[in-house]
Each structure stands twice: as C-alpha cells, then as structure tokens.
Amino acid sequence: MRKLETLEEAVPLLAATDEFVLGLPVSAVLAQRFRLPSVDPAEFPEMIRIQIEKLLPFAADEVTTDFEVIEQNDSESVVSAVAIRNEQLAEMVSPLLDRGYIPRQITVYAAQRASTHAPRGSALLIYPEGETLVYAITENGKLSLARVFEDGNGEQLQLELPQLRLSAELQGIDASSPNVLLDETCYQLRGAVEGILSSPTEIVGIELPPAPVKLNLLPDSWRRRRSQLIRQTEWRKRLLWIGGAYGALLLLLFAYLGLLRFQIGRFDSRIARAAPQTEFVRATEAKWKAFAPAIDAHYYPVEILLHLFESLPSSDVRITTYNQSARQVSVEGEANTPALAYQFVEKVKKNPDLGAFQFDMAAPRILGNNHAQFRVEGRAK
Amino acid sequence: MIPSWYHRMNRRERVLAWIVAGTLFALLNLWILSWIFGTLGAAHRELASRRAKLNEETLYVKERDVWTKRDEWMRQKQPLLKDPAEASALLDQLKEVAGKHNVLIENPAIGSGETTPYHQSVFASIETKSPWPPLVHFLYDVQRPDAFIVLENVNLVIDSGDPTMMRGKFKFARWFAPAQGSK
Numbered sequence: 001m002r003k004l005e006t007l008e009e010a011v012p013l014l015a016a017t018d019e020f021v022l023g024l025p026v027s028a029v030l031a032q033r034f035r036l037p038s039v040d041p042a043e044f045p046e047m048i049r050i051q052i053e054k055l056l057p058f059a060a061d062e063v064t065t066d067f068e069v070i071e072q073n074d075s076e077s078v079v080s081a082v083a084i085r086n087e088q089l090a091e092m093v094s095p096l097l098d099r100g101y102i103p104r105q106i107t108v109y110a111a112q113r114a115s116t117h118a119p120r121g122s123a124l125l126i127y128p129e130g131e132t133l134v135y136a137i138t139e140n141g142k143l144s145l146a147r148v149f150e151d152g153n154g155e156q157l158q159l160e161l162p163q164l165r166l167s168a169e170l171q172g173i174d175a176s177s178p179n180v181l182l183d184e185t186c187y188q189l190r191g192a193v194e195g196i197l198s199s200p201t202e203i204v205g206i207e208l209p210p211a212p213v214k215l216n217l218l219p220d221s222w223r224r225r226r227s228q229l230i231r232q233t234e235w236r237k238r239l240l241w242i243g244g245a246y247g248a249l250l251l252l253l254f255a256y257l258g259l260l261r262f263q264i265g266r267f268d269s270r271i272a273r274a275a276p277q278t279e280f281v282r283a284t285e286a287k288w289k290a291f292a293p294a295i296d297a298h299y300y301p302v303e304i305l306l307h308l309f310e311s312l313p314s315s316d317v318r319i320t321t322y323n324q325s326a327r328q329v330s331v332e333g334e335a336n337t338p339a340l341a342y343q344f345v346e347k348v349k350k351n352p353d354l355g356a357f358q359f360d361m362a363a364p365r366i367l368g369n370n371h372a373q374f375r376v377e378g379r380a381k
Numbered sequence: 382m383i384p385s386w387y388h389r390m391n392r393r394e395r396v397l398a399w400i401v402a403g404t405l406f407a408l409l410n411l412w413i414l415s416w417i418f419g420t421l422g423a424a425h426r427e428l429a430s431r432r433a434k435l436n437e438e439t440l441y442v443k444e445r446d447v448w449t450k451r452d453e454w455m456r457q458k459q460p461l462l463k464d465p466a467e468a469s470a471l472l473d474q475l476k477e478v479a480g481k482h483n484v485l486i487e488n489p490a491i492g493s494g495e496t497t498p499y500h501q502s503v504f505a506s507i508e509t510k511s512p513w514p515p516l517v518h519f520l521y522d523v524q525r526p527d528a529f530i531v532l533e534n535v536n537l538v539i540d541s542g543d544p545t546m547m548r549g550k551f552k553f554a555r556w557f558a559p560a561q562g563s564k
Contacts, residue, residue, distance in 0.1 A: 246410075250413070250417070253417045253418075253421065254417070256421065257417065257420060257421055257424060260421065260424035260425065260427075260428055261424060263428055264424065264427050264428050264431055267428070267431035267432060267434075267435055268431065270435055271431065271434055271435055271438060274435070274438040274439070274441075274442060275438070277438075277441075277442050277445070278438045278441040278442060278445075280445070280448070280449075280452075281441040281442075281444065281445055281448045282441065284448040284449075284451060284452045285441075285448065287452075287455065287499055288448075288451055288455075290497070290499045290500075291455065291499065291500070291529075291556065293531045293532075293533075294526070294528075294529045294530065294531045294556050295455075295526040295527075295529070296526075297526070300520070300524045300532070301520055301524075301532050301535050301537075302517055302520040302521050302524065305517075305537075320538065320539060321536070321537065321538045322535065322536070322537040322538075323535060323536050323537075324532060324534070324535035325533060325534055325535075326531055326532075326533050
C-alpha cells in the first residue's frame with residue numbers, strides 16, 4: 001500500500017484498462033438519510049431525485065445520485081442517498097480524466113469504511129480525511145449521516161459529538177448505543193470519545209481491501225466513455241496481437257526462405273566440390289552416348305527388328321517397311337483392324353528392350369478392305 | 382497521440398481515409414505475400430534441382446570405376462583411321478559376310494562420312510536382295526560393339542515381285558577415333 005497526497009500522484013501508477021474504484025471524501029458529497037413511503041425499489045430513484053432537488057440548488061441532470069437501502073418494512077423504506085454535482089466531480093477527477101483514466105466505480109470512502117467495519121447495526125466512525133476529521137453515523141454498513149470538522153481536538157469533540165448524536169436521533173437513527181470506531185491515527189482521541197459517548201471505542205486500521213459497496217456515483221456519460229475506451233483498448237490489443245502474429249508469420253517465412261537459400265548454397269558448394277571428380281565421368285558418359293549406335297546393341301537394326309516382331313500381337317499385323325537412321329526408326333505395316341495396330345504400338349512402347357527409343361504412332365489409315373495401314377516412329381531418347 | 386489533421390477531418394473524410402489506407406495496406410501486404418510465396422516456390426524448385434544434381438553427382442562418383450573401364454575399353458577398341466582405303470576395306474568385309482550368307486549385294490558405293498569431336502567415319506552403301514533369315518544373319522555378323530560399325534541408314538521392304546524376298550538399302554559406316562585421338 002502507498003499513501004498518495006493527490007490524484008496526480010496516482011496517475012503514473014494507473015493504466016487506462018485498470019479497474020479501479022475512487023472513494024470520494026465526505027466533504028465532496030451530500031449524504032442524506034431518507035424515509036420513503038414505498039417498498040418498490042423501482043420508485044426509489046424518482047423519489048430520491050425529488051428529495052435531492054429540494055436540498056440542492058441544481059438541476060437533476062447536473063447532479064449524480066445513488067442510494068442504498070438501509071432497512072425496509074411492509075410500508076416504507078429507509079435509504080442512504082448520496083449526491084454530487086457533476087461539475088465538482090469532474091474537477092476533482094480531472095487529473096485522471098485528462099489521461100483517459102475513468103474509474104469503474106465512484107463511491108464515498110466513508111461508505112467503504114462502514115461496509116468494511118460495521119456491516120450490521122449502527123456505528124459511529126471517526127477518521128481523518130486529509131486535514132479534516134470525519135464523523136459518520138452508519139446503519140447496516142450504509143452511510144446515514146456525516147459531518148466534517150476542520151479541527152478535531154478534545155474541546156470540539158465535547159461540542160460536536162452530542163450535537164451529532166442529537167441530529168441522528170432527530171432523523172430517526174438509533175444512536176443511543178452505537179458501535180464507536182476510531183481510526184488508528186486518532187488514537188489520542190480515544191479517551192475523550194469514550195468519555196463523551198460513554199461507549200467503548202474500537203480502534204480500526206486502513207481497509208485492505210475495503211469491502212465492496214453498491215453506491216456508485218459514476219455519471220452515465222463517464223460510464224459510456226469508459227465502455228468506449230475499454231472497447232478501444234480491447235480492439236487495440238486485438239490489433240496488436242493480429243499484427244504481432246502477422247509479423248511473426250512474415251518473420252517465419254523470411255527465416256524459412258533464408259534456410260532454403262542456405263541449403264541451396266550448401267548444395268552448390270557440395271556440387272562444386274564434387275564437380276572435378278565427376279567431370280571425367282560426364283565426359284565419358286557423353287562420349288558413350290554419342291557412340292551408342294555403334295556399341296549399344298539396343299540400336300542395332302537386327303535387335304530392334306527382333307523386338308518389333310516380338311511385339312506383334314498376332315499374325316494379323318504385318319510389318320511391310322522398316323527404315324532406320326543412326327538415331328531414328330520408322331516402321332510401316334498393315335493390320336487387319338485399327339485396334340490391332342494400336343495394340344501393336346502399345347506393346348512396342350511397353351517392350352523394355354526397345355526402351356532406347358520413344359515410339360509414337362499417327363492415326364492409322366483405313367484401307368478399302370477395312371485393314372489399317374500404320375506408321376510407327378521411334379526417336380532415340 | 383492522434384495527429385491534429387485527423388481531428389480536423391469530419392466523419393465522412395475519416396471513413397474515406399480509412400478505406401484508402403486499408404486498401405493500400407491490403408495491396409502492399411498482398412504484394413509482400415505474393416513475393417514471399419513466389420520466392421519460396423522458386424527456392425523450392427531450385428533446391429529440388431540442386432538435390433537431384435547432387436544425387437546425380439554422387440551416383441557418378443560411385444560409378445567412376447565403371448566409366449573408367451568403359452573409357453579404357455573405347456580407347457583400346459575404337460579403330461584408328463590409318464589410310465583412305467578403309468571405306469573399301471569396309472565394303473570388302475560386307476561382301477565377305479554377305480557371301481557367307483548368300484545375300485546378294487547390288488549397287489555398292491563407298492565414301493568418307495561425317496567428322497565429329499568423337500569420331501571420323503567412312504561408309505559403304507549397298508542394296509541387298511535375299512530371304513529374311515540370311516539377311517538377319519548377315520546383319521548379326523556385321524554389327525558388333527567392338528567393330529564400331531553403325532547402320533546410318535536402313536530401308537527394308539518386301540520385294541514386290543517375290544514376297545519371300547527382302548529388298549534392303551543399307552549405309553554402313555565405321556566410326557574411327559578422331560584425328561587427335563584425345564577425345
């Protein structure tokens with residue numbers, strides 16, 4: 001926990017997306033206890049607005065109001081209503097607003113203390129707020145009545161505490177035997193307080209964290225702005241994530257490209273290292289291929305003719321002419337049907353001993369006797 | 382943080398500005414992605430070709446002994462062109478083998494053939510008339526790997542007058558070692 005004197009000091013500790021609660025001093029708000037002739041919570045806001053308008057010389061839209069129900073019976077309800085002028089609130093919170101920091105909830109610090117230390121029954125809280133001393137009477141953890149004094153010495157206590165008790169009694173608050181809670185920083189007042197109120201006093205410390213309070217004085221326009229800012233922040237975050245992911249993908253792709261280039265370079269150097277060893281083999285292979293028609297039996301006409309005859313599907317296919325140059329073969333023939341001619345060329349293509357050539361056949365010519373005249377050409381691979 | 386010129390724009394101008402900026406951004410990124418994927422594809426193809434080449438080289442290195450033997454065999458067996466009468470000698474050889482198999486030779490001709498970095502050649506052209514079996518034996522006997530004889534042209538047809546006979550036109554060439562003999 002850090003103690004800060006002003007809101008400006010809190011600014012560096014906050015971020016726009018932080019969920020924080022602002023507790024207002026009692027001196028900034030009007031806290032009033034009302035007895036309302038209804039038990040329907042839906043009617044309370046309008047009733048409280050009318051009551052507040054009677055107390056404050058401002059239009060309803062210039063003031064933010066909220067309330068908490070202290071107690072209810074069959075016909076009426078007792079509520080703790082708190083109001084603050086929007087302009088004053090904006091001025092107080094301006095160090096935060098200027099930087100786009102809007103609290104999730106604006107409440108009253110006295111209500112937070114009450115909710116924390118005296119959630120049941122009535123209590124009198126005495127604690128400092130800056131240079132002032134606050135006396136707050138609470139019921140069931142809700143703020144009922146509060147006074148602020150510039151100086152909290154013993155003499156003033158003698159004067160103010162009985163008056164405060166009287167005011168409370170006049171408003172219908174049972175203050176006869178309140179639970180007196182004195183802040184630890186006001187320990188020196190303990191004797192005086194116990195003497196005036198004839199009640200035991202309990203010393204309380206700073207709440208860590210304070211109990212949750214329903215009271216919220218956050219103006220609607222701020223609430224909307226806050227939602228908008230949160231949405232913007234979320235979108236900014238999403239966009240950052242998307243941008244980051246996209247950037248990472250690009251980086252990965254570039255890294256992959258770099259890896260491929262590196263591998264290509266490595267292959268190049270290995271190929272360059274192996275080149276002198278393979279140069280002789282390449283040259284010999286080229287020479288061997290050049291001499292293939294002379295030294296490779298697969299190019300000899302007698303071998304080719306043998307394998308062509310092996311590929312004849314039946315005696316209904318006849319070879320009539322055979323032509324060959326060093327690297328090209330052509331075969332002309334006649335088949336009883338075109339299908340037989342195609343069968344022949346398929347067998348030729350599949351014959352492994354004729355693999356040195358690539359064979360093709362144009363569409364056979366149909367003769368007058370329905371025989372097919374064909375021409376198969378083979379080129380050395 | 383937001384520049385002042387953006388604040389000065391009205392809503393419509395801002396929407397238009399965002400549309401233009403978004404389109405430019407999308408186009409730029411499309412171009413970047415297209416370039417990256419294109420380059421990656423090219424690199425993949427290049428890598429595959431290098432890998433194939435390396436495999437080929439590895440195979441060559443492994444087969445070096447085989448190719449050394451083949452080179453040596455060619456050096457030993459390929460004939461040298463000693464004198465201009467080689468073409469005549471080739472024709473004589475053909476006549477001798479044809480005679481052995483009763484293959485009739487007609488219209489003989491001889492000459493010098495083409496010269497390449499690997500060989501220089503002489504040729505002998507003949508026409509034959511014979512039944513099919515003797516022709517096969519003739520061709521079988523003439524062409525052997527160590528003879529370096531190439532049939533540069535072959536034309537075989539069934540004799541139109543006698544279907545049992547084959548008529549052939551052949552251009553036999555002998556491929557000699559090139560003049561320098563170093564290839």
